[in-house]
Amino acid sequence: GQSLEQPSEVTAVEGAIVQINCTYQTSGFYGLSWYQQHDGGAPTFLSYNALDGLEETGRFSSFLSRSDSYGYLLLQELQMKDSASYFCAVRGWMDSSYKLIFGSGTRLLVRP
Amino acid sequence: DTAVSQTPKYLVTQMGNDKSIKCEQNLGHDTMYWYKQDSKKFLKIMFSYNNKELIINETVPNRFSPKSPDKAHLNLHINSLELGDSAVYFCASSHVSNEQFFGPGTRLTVL
Numbered sequence: 068g069q070s071l072e073q074p075s076e077v078t079a080v081e082g083a084i085v086q087i088n089c090t091y092q093t094s095g096f097y098g099l100s101w102y103q104q105h106d107g108g109a110p111t112f113l114s115y116n117a118l119d120g121l122e123e124t125g126r127f128s129s130f131l132s133r134s135d136s137y138g139y140l141l142l143q144e145l146q147m148k149d150s151a152s153y154f155c156a157v158r159g160w161m162d163s164s165y166k167l168i169f170g171s172g173t174r175l176l177v178r179p
Numbered sequence: 180d181t182a183v184s185q186t187p188k189y190l191v192t193q194m195g196n197d198k199s200i201k202c203e204q205n206l207g208h209d210t211m212y213w214y215k216q217d218s219k220k221f222l223k224i225m226f227s228y229n230n231k232e233l234i235i236n237e238t239v240p241n242r243f244s245p246k247s248p249d250k251a252h253l254n255l256h257i258n259s260l261e262l263g264d265s266a267v268y269f270c271a272s273s274h275v276s277n278e279q280f281f282g283p284g285t286r287l288t289v290l
Contacts, residue, residue, distance in 0.1 A: 100277055109269060109281040110222065117277075152220060158277055164234045167279060169222040 069093040071170035073155055078176045079145055087140045087173045089155030099131050099138040100156045100167065110154060113140070142175070150177045182206050183282035185270050191288045192260055200255045200285045202270030210234075211253040212271040212279065213245060222269070228253055257287075265289045 071091045079085040089099065098117035102110040116122055116131035116138060128141040142149055152172040159166060183204045192198055204211060212235075213225040226245040227235035233245070242258045253270060270282040 098277060104220075109283050110279075111281070112278040115277040154222065162235075164227070166224060166227075166235060168224070172220050172222075 069157060069159070069161065069168045071155055071157060071168065073153075073170045073173045075171070076174045076176070078178060080178050081145055081147060083145050084141065084143050085145060085175065087142075087153050087155075087175070089138050089140075089170055091136050091138075091155070091157050091170075093157050093159050093161070093168065095160035096133070096136075097158045097160065097165070099129070100158060101127075101129055101140045102154045102156060102169075103151050104154065104172070105151045113153075115158075145177050147177050147179070150175060183270055183272055183280050185268075185282040185285050187285060188283060189286050189288075191290065193290055194260055194262060196260050197256070197258045198260060198287070199257070200268055200270075200287075202253045202255070202282055204251055204270075204272040204280070204282075206272055206274075206280060208272035208274045208280070209250060210273050211247065211250070212273075213253065213255050214269040214271060214281075216267045216269060216284070218266070226253075226255075260287075260289045262289050 073089045100115045101113040104110045114129040121130045126143045131138040154172045155170045156167045185202050210229045212227045216222045228247040231247045244256045247253045267284045269284045271279045273279045
């Protein structure tokens with residue numbers, strides 16, 4: 068089966084750096100994605116890592132270690148608008164099709 | 180211009196009723212999905228269609244029936260609604276890439 072674990076909640080101060088970890092167990096792993104979802108909104112794509120290493124997109128970076136089945140999302144220079152839920156999602160070949168399996172989400176609260 | 184749209188945005192109905200949610204994407208994507216997000220925000224794949232063909236059908240009660248009249252549309256029909264069906268239902272689409280584009284969601288409340 069597949070499983071993903073990420074912290075349920077993280078709190079940080081405006082301007083700080085926060086790291087949201089994700090560990091996964093799956094067969095047919097292709098890559099790890101991150102999505103952001105504001106309350107009442109739809110999930111929006113942030114990043115995708117298929118290979119080991121760090122991918123940077125502006126204030127957000129995502130890291131993957133395939134050997135450790137581990138990844139993280141790094142948010143720098145936190146802003147109030149970054150308060151949202153962040154989901155890691157494994158993309159893999161399961162049951163004869165490509166699927167995106169989501170973690171349970173990490174609620175990030177940014178305080179002034 | 181809305182990329183992935185869903186109607187209705189809110190749906191309140193009685194137990195036992197039948198309802199439909201419509202989804203349309205104007206991104207030219209080949210693959211469309213339905214997800215269910217429960218009250219604990221857990222997002223779970225229900226169905227996926229590629230070029231009008233069903234490719235993912237998770238363990239979902241057969242009261243739920245998706246229909247794809249063409250590759251830009253994927254509708255979800257739910258028969259005999261139950262209290263446990265209350266959730267937010269998201270439609271999404273993607274091309275071959277790994278990025279999925281989600282619609283705004285339909286909040287279904289079954290009374």
